[in-house]
Amino acid sequence: MASAPNTILSELGFRFDPNNLYQQTATQVLAAAELLDLPTFLQLILAQPKNELMVHFPVRMDSGSYKLFKGYRVQHNNLLGPYKGGMRFHPSVSLDDVKSLSLLMTMKCALVRLPLGGGKGGVQVDPRQLSKGEMMRLTRRFTSALGDNIGPDYDIPAPDVGTNAEIMGWMADTYMNITGRAQRSYGNAVVTGKPLAFGGSEGREKATGQGLVFVLEVMLPAMHIDPAKMTYSVIGYGNVGSWTARLLKERGSKLTAVLDHTGAILNHSGMDADELAAYVQQNGGVKGYADAEAIDTDTFYKHEVDVMIPAALEQMIDESRGSQINCKVLAEGANAPCTPLADRMLEQRGVQVLPAILCNAGGVTVSYFEWKQNRQAERWSAQKVDDELRRLMHAAADRVTDLAKEKKCDMRAAAYCSALQYLDEVYEIRGVFP
Ligand code: GLU
Secondary structure, X not given: OOOOOOHHHHHOOOOOOXXXXXXXXXXXXXXXXXXXXXXXXXXXXXXXXXXXXXXXXXXXXXXXXXXEEEEEEEEEEOOOOOEEEEEEEEOOOOHHHHHHHHHHHHXXXXXXXXXXXXXXXXXXXXXXXXXXXXXXXXXXXXXXXXXXXXXXXXXXXXXXXXXXXXXXXXXXXXXXXXXXXXXXXXXXXXXXXXXXXHOOOOOOXXXXXXXXXXXXXXXXXXXXXXOOOOEEEEEOOOHHHHHHHHHHHHOOOEEEEEEEOOEEEEEEEEEOHHHHHXXXXXXXXXXXXXXXXXXOHHHHHHOOOOEEEEOOOXXXXXXXXXXXXXXXXXXXXXXXXXXXXXXXXXXXXXXXXXXXXXXXXXXXXXXXXXXXXXXXXXXXXXHHHHHXXXXXXXXXXXXXXXXXXXXXXXXXHHHHHHHHHHHHHHHHHHOOOO
């Protein structure tokens, strides 16, 4: 919970709601802005997205009947470049969530110094309930409803929870078919995270997990944790959780517990991340995995590990979970997995929290590489993608570490400060029109 109303949010007419994700996120960002003494106009600009688009569109279901869906695209800020961010397909997608995630995208891109702004979108739908044909029609109709509110020079969607490369391919193809002649053959830079054969990038699928591993490799040794010897647990075994685990396996880390929407599992001797990924792919979740014992959720949270990696949805860790968690470092693979009260609880208990805008920035960073490749009609090798990603993630991690020392603040505030310093510098140069 945000403990008190923020004055900027009050001025903008927000009715104080400590459980509201947008208010929580904006309050944290604005607190960092205060720490830097940023001008009020900049705080006002960042406290609301530039554009909030909501669309309703019909989709023909396999049964022959029609369903009406609600879709969103929120464009938070484009000071540094085109709006950029994922498209989420999930039953709990709401305007407030999408707004929060778009603000986090602005912060993420600024922290990594990418020439991109922040946006986010999604559709309120349970993708598990749709056939492939229904999913394709939904994606295409949603994309056409957005029309030229997206574009390779304007707003560039990408995968997020519930979406994948196949869906990004349909999105790009639809955009290319409905826009002008110039985009017909060259417009696939409108979306990133596409299949490799249709302009996708090497390394994009594993990118968020890879970025997190690059962050851990520079930050853990400073906290006296050796990745080759550490134990860790993961919440969520989708794209981010499973790729992080598969890449940590190569470094010798031991995965002892996993929690997802189907249940929780534990194996003190460690689980094979690749085998578990194959099992989840086939069975839809970790429940029933033979090489581990089933445990309840409380046991999962209390289980002792060196590093815990939440890689599922927002606000999963509240104050009560924060009081159970038994780890030295919590590395946020998901966006906003901890509530502000959980944050405070973890700090009191001496848990070092590595913030999401640093830990999961690998996804958008390789998206940037994909966009760049598309626009330059180039293809990078997997090695080049990895090398560039490592370079940018290490630089961002160093910026956060240095600022935390300089400002004597936690890593989350330091990450926001670093992003805000860059935005402030560019606003100083550009000014506010007219
Ligand atoms: N959805 C991812 C994120 O939250 C990736 C965004 C992108 O690649 O544009 O960072």
